[in-house]
Amino acid sequence: MSAADVVILGAGLVGASCAESLSRQKLRVTVIEAGVVGAGATAAGMGHITVMDDSEAQFALTRYSQSLWRARIKELPASVEWQNAGTLWVAADDEEMQAVHTKQAFYTQRGVPVHTLDARAVVEAEPNLRPGLAGGFLVPQDSVIYAPCAAAWLMQRAKAAGAHMRLGVRATRVDGRRVHLDDDTHIDAGSVIVACGHWSRQLLPNVPVRPRKGHLAITDRYPGFVHHQLVELGYLKSAHGHDNESVAFNVQPRATGQLLIGSSRQFDIEHSEVEPRFLARMLARAFEYMPGLQNMSIIRTWTGFRAATPDSLPLIGPHPSHDGLYLATGHEGLGITTSLGTAAILTDHMMHRPPAIPIEPYLPARFANV
Amino acid sequence: MSEQRTIAAKMLCDGAAFHTSVSGEPRAPLCGMGVCMECRATVDGSPHQRTCQTLMDQPPSTAPHQAHFDVLVVGAGPAGLAALWAASQSGVTAGMVDDNPAAGGQIWRNALPAEWAQRAARLESNFLPGTRIYATASTPNGLWAERGSPSQRVHITYNKLILATGARERFLPFPGWTLPGVFGAGGLQALVKTGLPVEGKRVVVAGSGPLLLAVAAYLKKRGARISLIAEQTTRARRNDFLTLLLRNPSKLLQAVKLRAQLGAIRYRMSTWVTRAQGEGRLQGVTLNGGRTLDCDYLACGFGLVPNTELAALLGCRIDDGYVAVNHSQQTTVDNIYCAGEPTGIGGVDKAIAEGLIAGYAATGQTALARAGFPKRDRGNLFRRQLDTAFALRPELAAITTPDTIVCRCEDVHLAKILDHRSWRDLKLQTRCGMGPCQGRICGPAVEYLRGWPADSVRPPLYPVEARHLL
Numbered sequence: 001m002s003a004a005d006v007v008i009l010g011a012g013l014v015g016a017s018c019a020e021s022l023s024r025q026k027l028r029v030t031v032i033e034a035g036v037v038g039a040g041a042t043a044a045g046m047g048h049i050t051v052m053d054d055s056e057a058q059f060a061l062t063r064y065s066q067s068l069w070r071a072r073i074k075e076l077p078a079s080v081e082w083q084n085a086g087t088l089w090v091a092a093d094d095e096e097m098q099a100v101h102t103k104q105a106f107y108t109q110r111g112v113p114v115h116t117l118d119a120r121a122v123v124e125a126e127p128n129l130r131p132g133l134a135g136g137f138l139v140p141q142d143s144v145i146y147a148p149c150a151a152a153w154l155m156q157r158a159k160a161a162g163a164h165m166r167l168g169v170r171a172t173r174v175d176g177r178r179v180h181l182d183d184d185t186h187i188d189a190g191s192v193i194v195a196c197g198h199w200s201r202q203l204l205p206n207v208p209v210r211p212r213k214g215h216l217a218i219t220d221r222y223p224g225f226v227h228h229q230l231v232e233l234g235y236l237k238s239a240h241g242h243d244n245e246s247v248a249f250n251v252q253p254r255a256t257g258q259l260l261i262g263s264s265r266q267f268d269i270e271h272s273e274v275e276p277r278f279l280a281r282m283l284a285r286a287f288e289y290m291p292g293l294q295n296m297s298i299i300r301t302w303t304g305f306r307a308a309t310p311d312s313l314p315l316i317g318p319h320p321s322h323d324g325l326y327l328a329t330g331h332e333g334l335g336i337t338t339s340l341g342t343a344a345i346l347t348d349h350m351m352h353r354p355p356a357i358p359i360e361p362y363l364p365a366r367f368a369n370v
Numbered sequence: 371m372s373e374q375r376t377i378a379a380k381m382l383c384d385g386a387a388f389h390t391s392v393s394g395e396p397r398a399p400l401c402g403m404g405v406c407m408e409c410r411a412t413v414d415g416s417p418h419q420r421t422c423q424t425l426m427d428q429p430p431s432t433a434p435h436q437a438h439f440d441v442l443v444v445g446a447g448p449a450g451l452a453a454l455w456a457a458s459q460s461g462v463t464a465g466m467v468d469d470n471p472a473a474g475g476q477i478w479r480n481a482l483p484a485e486w487a488q489r490a491a492r493l494e495s496n497f498l499p500g501t502r503i504y505a506t507a508s509t510p511n512g513l514w515a516e517r518g519s520p521s522q523r524v525h526i527t528y529n530k531l532i533l534a535t536g537a538r539e540r541f542l543p544f545p546g547w548t549l550p551g552v553f554g555a556g557g558l559q560a561l562v563k564t565g566l567p568v569e570g571k572r573v574v575v576a577g578s579g580p581l582l583l584a585v586a587a588y589l590k591k592r593g594a595r596i597s598l599i600a601e602q603t604t605r606a607r608r609n610d611f612l613t614l615l616l617r618n619p620s621k622l623l624q625a626v627k628l629r630a631q632l633g634a635i636r637y638r639m640s641t642w643v644t645r646a647q648g649e650g651r652l653q654g655v656t657l658n659g660g661r662t663l664d665c666d667y668l669a670c671g672f673g674l675v676p677n678t679e680l681a682a683l684l685g686c687r688i689d690d691g692y693v694a695v696n697h698s699q700q701t702t703v704d705n706i707y708c709a710g711e712p713t714g715i716g717g718v719d720k721a722i723a724e725g726l727i728a729g730y731a732a733t734g735q736t737a738l739a740r741a742g743f744p745k746r747d748r749g750n751l752f753r754r755q756l757d758t759a760f761a762l763r764p765e766l767a768a769i770t771t772p773d774t775i776v777c778r779c780e781d782v783h784l785a786k787i788l789d790h791r792s793w794r795d796l797k798l799q800t801r802c803g804m805g806p807c808q809g810r811i812c813g814p815a816v817e818y819l820r821g822w823p824a825d826s827v828r829p830p831l832y833p834v835e836a837r838h839l840l
Contacts, residue, residue: 148798
């Protein structure tokens with residue numbers, strides 16, 4: 001038996017951020033991770049730091065989180081591969097250009113620098129997009145990172161501040177403030193934070209997260225082919241709709257010169273195998289926007305699972321019916337961006353300090369029977 | 371079957387640059403077999419083309435877009451040819467595909483035993499060369515392959531599948547092994563067989579196993595000056611092996627012939643290369659004990675690693691790195707058979723015996739299949755003898771120094787590898803094994819150095835153009 005002020009279950013980017021933030025408050029933190037650091041959705045995802053406008057609450061958390069990332073650019077080790085690539089939302093037609101103008105107004109009113117691009121400016125910004133696009137919308141402060149190394153860096157910082165980490169052990173049950181582990185030991189803690197992405201359901205079956213599968217493909221190195229993170233405006237329909245299956249054009253330049261090609265979303269698929277038919281559908285969408293991708297060498301494909309909630313907002317804060325139990329999950333496709341913000345507002349909440357942004361929209365208590 | 375010249379052979383001959391590694395080192399072909407991806411260069415404006423698998427005069431692709439075979443054999447080495455021949459005896463439509471531009475396998479190529487060369491020639495119309503299977507199709511019993519340049523996609527279906535995917539060389543990294551001029555042993559032989567001249571070149575052959583002798587004899591015949599054959603195993607183990615060969619007359623004869631061909635070439639036991647040196651290209655090697663030797667090429671290989679990726683993708687069980695098969699060479703998946711090196715590294719006789727059994731068994735010729743069991747069992751005995759005789763000694767781990775690059779695709783040094791506690795952690799934190807060779811070169815090295823077996827397999831099995839995944 002051992003004891004800690006806070007036990008964090010999960011060493012993905014969210015768990016690692018919480019570990020760093022809480023251990024810097026002089027709390028004794030222990031992180032329990034069944035696999036290795038950053039191996040779940042952290043490793044599977046694209047790794048963008050992006051401000052999103054699906055809802056005021058989503059905007060508030062993504063923007064706050066991005067500001068926290070930007071404040072730490074100088075601290076980031078080279079392995080994190082921070083690239084200030086910017087996000088270019090691509091409008092295919094006039095209807096999507098209308099959406100661009102709405103977005104422009106939204107971001108500008110809230111003080112986020114953005115640029116609307118007309119058809120010619122899009123060609124200049126990304127010559128390899130297909131001709132004839134209506135325009136685009138550039139968010140220059142959005143960035144791209146290599147998330148597994150960011151998680152490792154945060155864990156290292158947490159350990160430097162006194163945190164302990166136990167790899168290769170799985171929490172099997174949370175019983176009040178006691179966490180039972182699969183090596184037949186347990187840890188008693190002042191507080192327990194569940195940050196296991198969609199696996200959180202295995203510990204807490206009523207947590208409203210559903211695994212939402214995604215496929216990705218990565219190319220060999222083609223430096224200079226793509227300059228920004230590129231996303232079709234239709235992505236919003238794909239990401240925020242709740243259709244069982246959807247794909248959207250999303251290509252990201254990596255620091256290595258490789259291109260990451262996404263994106264896809266599937267509910268109710270439990271197996272992690274690459275599904276050739278679905279991968280094909282995703283690639284076909286990417287080729288529509290960027291025909292030159294067709295001849296690029298794909299070196300790997302893989303899948304991962306996002307933890308999706310019914311209202312597309314994460315679950316951050318105390319569990320409504322278990323004293324001492326906290327949630328930090330349900331980030332769906334935005335966990336890389338919002339990891340730092342999640343850790344900051346959760347830490348403030350636990351330390352009884354007012355957080356920089358209101359925590360209420362993310363509190364698990366917004367759902368009945370969590 | 372004569373072989374034509376590959377672009378890689380021509381480029382090596384001309385001293386042309388291939389590609390630069392991610393940390394800026396010039397690189398040139400290592401494996402010569404389409405695995406290591408170090409021979410990538412821009413061909414006709416297309417970047418990242420594997421020049422060792424592309425002919426100088428690549429015939430325009432006449433690929434059918436669709437092909438069906440009652441029996442499909444993957445791999446045209448000795449096991450594949452035997453399987454194709456045996457299956458064809460039943461009258462079914464049998465076909466064979468291979469990544470290489472010609473049949474014969476990575477080692478034998480155009481020097482197959484005469485009987486098999488004749489059979490191969492007769493079966494040529496059933497053979498799709500230069501055809502690489504990279505994924506399973508969503509149709510039942512369907513595979514996707516690509517062939518030609520620019521490549522076309524072929525959808526191949528089968529009723530029975532025989533995997534004869536052979537092996538690749540095992541590399542143990544040492545300082546300087548990324549210099550142009552360092553090749554696999556079979557790799558240099560493959561490059562010479564596809565058009566690289568070695569006349570007058572000083573070559574050191576090093577590593578382990580009987581392949582070193584065969585390669586040295588071949589290179590000598592082609593005019594190379596073999597300075598040394600360095601074999602890591604001990605004299606005692608080698609002698610035990612020779613004693614066992616006395617009970618295996620055909621193998622003994624092969625050994626005697628080889629030795630005669632080698633003439634006065636020095637064949638040293640308990641000897642290995644600890645460093646390769648040179649400015650921009652290989653100029654010499656250092657041996658254990660500190661002696662140095664000048665040379666133009668180093669041909670090194672520490673035995674063979676079975677190519678089990680396609681079997682794994684198809685769901686066949688892999689035991690201790692080898693494809694599990696029953697007495698009829700059937701894998702754990704219905705209608706899929708496996709023959710040759712993927713079931714155990716045992717050389718040509720075992721490969722042919724298993725190929726025949728698989729070909730007969732897959733076509734219901736059970737009596738003929740059964741008649742081949744004793745030969746196959748002798749092949750398996752030889753396999754175990756090879757394993758013992760050429761087991762890698764633990765001291766070899768020391769040739770990989772902390773500043774040695776282990777993953778050549780991502781230039782990951784041993785020091786980084788030692789920092790991590792599992793393959794998954796290593797991959798995520800350093801990208802070791804995540805480059806275009808998909809861990810086929812560094813994977814076996816990491817397995818030797820850290821004891822971590824290979825990871826899961828996902829499509830595509832080889833890098834392919836994105837359009838082929840539609």
